[in-house]
Amino acid sequence: xxxxxxxxxxxxxxxxxxxxxxxxxxxxxxxxxxxxxxxxxxxxxxxxxxxxxxxxxxxxxxxxxxxxxxxxxxxxxxxxxxxxxxxxxxxxxxxxxxxxxxxxxxxxxxxxxxxxxxxxxxxxxxxxxxxxxxxxxxxxxxxxxxxxxxxxxxxxxxxxxxxxxxxxxxxxxxxxxxxxxxxxxxxxxxxxxxxxxxxxxxxxxxxxxxxxxxxxxxxxxxxxxxxxxxxxxxxxxxxxxxxxxxxxxxxxxxxxxxxxxxxxxxxxxxxxxxxxxxxxxxxxxxxxxxxxxxxxxxxxxxxxxxxxxxxxxxxxxxxxxxxxxxxxxxxxxxxxxxxxxxxxxxxxxxxxxxxxxxxxxxxxxxxxxxxxxxxxxxxxxxxxxxxxxxxxxxxxxxxxxxxxxxxxxxxxxxxxxxxxxxxxxxxxxxxxxxxxxxxxxxxxxxxxxxxxxxxxxxxxxxxxxxxxxxxxxxxxxxxxx
Ligand code: ZN
Numbered sequence: 001x002x003x004x005x006x007x008x009x010x011x012x013x014x015x016x017x018x019x020x021x022x023x024x025x026x027x028x029x030x031x032x033x034x035x036x037x038x039x040x041x042x043x044x045x046x047x048x049x050x051x052x053x054x055x056x057x058x059x060x061x062x063x064x065x066x067x068x069x070x071x072x073x074x075x076x077x078x079x080x081x082x083x084x085x086x087x088x089x090x091x092x093x094x095x096x097x098x099x100x101x102x103x104x105x106x107x108x109x110x111x112x113x114x115x116x117x118x119x120x121x122x123x124x125x126x127x128x129x130x131x132x133x134x135x136x137x138x139x140x141x142x143x144x145x146x147x148x149x150x151x152x153x154x155x156x157x158x159x160x161x162x163x164x165x166x167x168x169x170x171x172x173x174x175x176x177x178x179x180x181x182x183x184x185x186x187x188x189x190x191x192x193x194x195x196x197x198x199x200x201x202x203x204x205x206x207x208x209x210x211x212x213x214x215x216x217x218x219x220x221x222x223x224x225x226x227x228x229x230x231x232x233x234x235x236x237x238x239x240x241x242x243x244x245x246x247x248x249x250x251x252x253x254x255x256x257x258x259x260x261x262x263x264x265x266x267x268x269x270x271x272x273x274x275x276x277x278x279x280x281x282x283x284x285x286x287x288x289x290x291x292x293x294x295x296x297x298x299x300x301x302x303x304x305x306x307x308x309x310x311x312x313x314x315x316x317x318x319x320x321x322x323x324x325x326x327x328x329x330x331x332x333x334x335x336x337x338x339x340x341x342x343x344x345x346x347x348x349x350x351x352x353x354x355x356x357x358x359x360x361x362x363x364x365x366x367x368x369x370x371x372x373x374x375x376x377x378x379x380x381x382x383x384x385x386x387x388x389x390x391x392x393x394x395x396x397x398x399x400x401x402x403x404x405x406x407x408x409x410x411x412x413x414x415x416x417x418x419x420x421x422x423x424x425x426x427x428x429x430x431x432x433x434x435x436x437x438x439x440x441x442x443x444x445x446x447x448x449x450x451x452x453x454x455x456x457x458x459x460x461x462x463x464x465x466x467x468x469x470x471x472x473x474x475x476x477x478x479x480x481x
Contacts, residue, residue, distance in 0.1 A: 001013050001014065002014040002019070004024075004026050004035060004049065005050040005051075006047060006049055006050065007048040007049060007050055010052075012026040012027060012028055013026065014026050014035075014222065015027065015032075015142050016028075016141075017142065017143050018141055018142045018143070018144060020038060020072060022037035022040060023035070023036040023037070023042075023071065023072075027282070028186075031059065031060065031141065031312060032138070033060070034058040034060065035047075035055050035056070035057045035058075035060060035139075037055060038055070038056055040063060040067070040071060041067045041070060041071065042056045042214060043056075043058060043063050043067075043069045044056045044059065044064070045057045045058075047303075048467075049401045055420075055425065056171075057401070060138050060478045061134075062131075062134055063072060064127050064132070065138065068137055068138075068141050069255060069329075069468045072141065074140070074146040074147075074148065074171055075137045076169070077115060077133065077136070077145060077150050077151035077169065077171045078148055078171055078207070078229065079171045079172070079258050080111045080113070080148050080149065080258075081150060081172055081258035081272065081291060081330070082146075082258070082290060083111045084109075084330075084352060084353045085109055085110040085329075085382055085479075086106075086110065086111050086113060086150070086354075086355060086356075087110050087112055087113065087356055087358070087474070087475065088112075088113040088152055088356070088358065088359070089112055089115040089116065089359075090115075090116035090117055090121065090154065090356065090357075090358075090379040091114065091116075091120055091135060091364075092117065092125055092362070092363055092433070093360070093366060094127070094131070094364065095457075095460065096366070096467055097135060097136055097138070097139020097140070097143075097308065097364040097464065098143060098460065098464040098467075099362070099365075099463060099465070099468050100139070100471060101114070101140065101143040101145045102143075102171060102467070102468040103467065103471045103472045104145070104147075104149075105143075105285060106468075106472060107472070110479070110481070111148055111150070111272050112137065113149065113152045113172060113355075113357075114136040114151070115132045115135070115136040115149075115151035115152065115155050115170070116132045116152040116357070116359065117152075117153075118155040118394055119156060119157070119161055120155070121154075123434075123471070124433065124434025124438070125433075125434065125437060126437075126438070127478065128168070129153065129164060129165055129168035130168050132151075133151050133168060133170070134336070134480055136151065136221060142281045149154055150172050150258070151169065151170040152163025152170065152171075152173075152174055152260075153166070153168075153170040153172065153173050153174065153257075154174045154359075155174055155403075156174065156266070157176045157179060158176065159247065159248055162244055162249065163248060165257075166256055166257055168246035170257060171257050171473065172257055172258040172259075172290075173259055173260065174260045174262050175235035175244055175259065175260065175262060175264060177238075177262065177263055178266055179235045179264040180239075180240040181233055181234060181236075181237045182232055183267040183268065185232045185233045186229075186267070186268040189249075193225060193232065194228065196232055197231065200235070200274075203227075204227070205447060206213065206222065207222045207277065207280075208222060208227045208282075209224075209227075212276065212280075214276070214322055214323060214326040215322065215326060216258040216322045216325075218318075220272065220276045222277075225387060226273055230273065230275075230277045233274065234263070234274055234277060236277070236460065238278055238285075241261050241282065241287060242282065242287050245287045246287075248461065250288070255288060258290040258291075259288065259289050259290055260289065260290060260291040260292065260293060260332055261278070261282065261287075261289050261291075262293040262334065263275075263292070263294055263295065263297075264293045264294060264300075264334045264335070265295070267296050267373075268295070269294075269295050269297045270294035270296075270473065271316075272316060274294075275292065275294045275320055275323050275404050276323050277328045278292065279292060279324075279329075280327070282378050283327055286351050289329045289476065290329055290330065291329055291332035291355045292324065292331065292333070293332035293333070293334045293357075293467070294320055294331075297313055298313050299398065299399075300334065300335035300336075300339060301398050301399065301427070302335060302337065302360055302361055302427060302430045303338055303364055303422075303426045303430040304338055304339050304423040304426055304427065304428060305338055306338055306339045306340075307337060309334065309412070310342070310345070313342055313345065317345055317349040318349045320349075321349040321350045321351070325351075325353075326479045330350070330354055331353075332354075332355040332357065333346055333354060333356050333357065335357070336356045336357050336474070337358040337359060337360055337361035340473070343474065343477035343478040346476060346478055347425050347478040347479055351454050351480075352479070353481050354478065356474070356478055358471070358474060362467055362473070363429075364420060364426055364429060364430055364472070365463070365466045365467055366456060366463060367381065367420075367429050368420045368454075368466065369455070369459055369462060371417045372419070373459055373462075374401070374455055375442065377451055379416075380447075380448065381409055381429075381448055382429070383408065384432075384435075384436060384439060384448075385432040385435075385436060387427065388432045388436070389432060390450045391435065392434070392435055393431060393442070394430040395431070398427045398430075398431060400424050400427040400428060402432075404418075404423065404424040404429060405424050405425045406422075437449050
């Protein structure tokens with residue numbers, strides 16, 4: 001490893017992959033710094049090195065990230081969603097970039113969306129879109145990852161949130177239409193549906209009683225009941241997505257970012273004909289989507305494998321994928337963390353054109369690292385998570401059974417990492433992350449957060465290896481054999 005030696009003899013290790021002409025990143029112990037020749041636009045402290053030259057030492061703040069993005073365009077996100085294979089790997093904590101990039105250097109056919117955060121995640125981690133983007137820029141620079149990556153304003157719901165992501169430099173918008181999807185319709189009888197339905201002559205002429213042959217042996221048709229239900233559930237969501245797209249994402253017809261429409265955060269699965277209706281309507285109205293995320297059958301719960309009938313999943317995946325191909329976009333698979341049994345058919349049926357989103361699984365790996373390296377700290381986190389679970393479960397659909405988690409006081413330190421093989425235990429830690437990170441004592445100091453970050457800093461090489469293996473397992477499972 002190359003050393004950067006100061007005039008006073010102090011030495012720093014240089015990250016080999018970060019070395020560019022006149023700029024590199026060094027490990028300064030508790031933090032990393034960008035070192036550059038003067039005059040390249042970096043603000044910071046002037047330092048004399050042993051080779052007789054003066055350099056600028058810059059902390060990893062927003063100004064430094066902006067300077068990097070200006071000087072090295074590949075450290076800025078770009079619109080990559082049109083590539084065949086993309087994978088969103090949100091880095092909630094801002095420490096997962098090195099491990100993630102290691103995966104995509106091994107699987108260069110998949111392009112990552114390295115910055116990917118929802119408003120809920122920003123709030124729970126006290127971060128901003130800018131901060132999340134900057135962390136990704138630093139990881140990209142540190143690792144010399146020059147082949148492109150994206151930034152996703154994930155599950156944004158309002159015009160303000162869309163603008164917030166776009167003005168922060170995000171290259172993808174995931175438009176969450178869930179608040180405009182009527183979840184009460186699915187359970188209604190045909191008579192009740194008929195009563196609720198308000199005649200829409202335009203849509204009736206287009207869909208009612210019609211059949212659509214979309215190729216590959218797939219025909220979509222709407223009888224009266226399905227048509228009325230579909231309109232009642234999705235018509236408003238389509239209107240909403242169209243309005244946001246035209247006013248904010250593509251004003252004047254030129255898109256400022258890749259646009260994904262997400263209808264996955266709903267109570268009931270999107271049946272293929274409904275997916276067809278949404279896409280057909282978006283297309284007819286001139287909304288150009290890069291991806292659509294339906295809610296698949298079965299359950300895609302956080303941080304654990306697929307729950308449900310895999311044959312049915314594969315059959316429906318085939319139709320969803322054909323609908324996407326028919327309209328010329330990619331299928332987006334959300335809540336993709338750890339859905340190992342569903343990946344092979346997803347890769348096959350999409351014919352290798354997909355967007356796979358994972359998010360919280362890198363948090364679970366980060367906490368598993370704590371269980372390995374600092375058992376006492378993990379025990380404290382685990383006990384607090386049990387107390388906080390009820391509060392956290394208001395925001396997630398999970399079927400966690402806390403009684404299936406062994407009493408941590410009966411486990412030896414060496415047994416603690418095995419808790420991450422237990423689905424109930426995984427979900428316990430998965431959904432309580434915000435409360436764990438934010439817990440403060442009576443003096444206003446963080447109970448866990450600072451110790452956790454300091455451990456992640458110390459063992460960052462181990463964490464990168466954990467992610468390389470775990471996220472790498474996702475990548476290899478969805479790639480066609
Ligand atoms: Zn989603």
